[in-house]
Amino acid sequence: MTRLALFPEVAELRHAKHEIESQFLNRWSPRSFQEKPVPETLLHRVLEAARWAPSGNNLQPWRFIVASTPDRLRAFHTFINPSNLTWCAKAPVLILVLSKTTTDKGTPARTHAFDAGAAWGYLALEAVHLGLVSHAMGGFDQEAARTTLQIPEDYAMHAVVALGYRGPADALPPERQAAERPSTRRPIEESIVDFSV
Numbered sequence: 001m002t003r004l005a006l007f008p009e010v011a012e013l014r015h016a017k018h019e020i021e022s023q024f025l026n027r028w029s030p031r032s033f034q035e036k037p038v039p040e041t042l043l044h045r046v047l048e049a050a051r052w053a054p055s056g057n058n059l060q061p062w063r064f065i066v067a068s069t070p071d072r073l074r075a076f077h078t079f080i081n082p083s084n085l086t087w088c089a090k091a092p093v094l095i096l097v098l099s100k101t102t103t104d105k106g107t108p109a110r111t112h113a114f115d116a117g118a119a120w121g122y123l124a125l126e127a128v129h130l131g132l133v134s135h136a137m138g139g140f141d142q143e144a145a146r147t148t149l150q151i152p153e154d155y156a157m158h159a160v161v162a163l164g165y166r167g168p169a170d171a172l173p174p175e176r177q178a179a180e181r182p183s184t185r186r187p188i189e190e191s192i193v194d195f196s197v
């Protein structure tokens, strides 16, 4: 695979201390989306990437409810928080990421959330390679989503992911425009901990 160049604003704002593949820096979460559909082949490709995530006992507990038709998108819009809807209403694809909390034997699937997180990460990275952007949202009404989409009780909801083509920052509501840039991270040393010392 050819190595992606860093996107210009990413090169300006994100600096990895140690060398890593550019995909990790190029993935960020814009809020401005073009009203342009995502071809089905590309949608298949991001979901295929998620499929190959690792999971405890290879249970693959992740599930994806995909909205890409006007009716389905409208249904999703009913349970997304108004503050998120101000920007994600234009996204051509919304994906609710869920995980099955129990095994086929009815025992708890202890790593379901961790596994679903890995799957979403894979999806988001594949999107970068396809010229797409993704933005996860935890800000939605889970109870309303469960009712609207008839989600059984043994499935946990994690995030709604907006997927599509990046739009211009000035198409966002004014209060959102300043944040339309790649964020940075705290130093890695602050994440590597040892509570025993």
Ligand SMILES: Cc1cc2nc3c(=O)[nH]c(=O)nc-3n(C[C@H](O)[C@H](O)[C@H](O)COP(=O)(O)O)c2cc1C
Residues within 6 Å of the ligand: 027, 028, 029, 030, 084, 135, 136, 137, 138, 139, 140, 158, 159, 182, 183
């Ligand atoms: C599980 C999850 C929930 C999130 N919820 C929201 C949300 O409700 N609204 C929003 O605007 N961004 C949301 N975000 C986006 C984060 O704020 C964003 O990923 C974080 O600030 C890091 O920025 P980056 O993704 O551009 O690197 C969420 C991200 C994740 C992974």
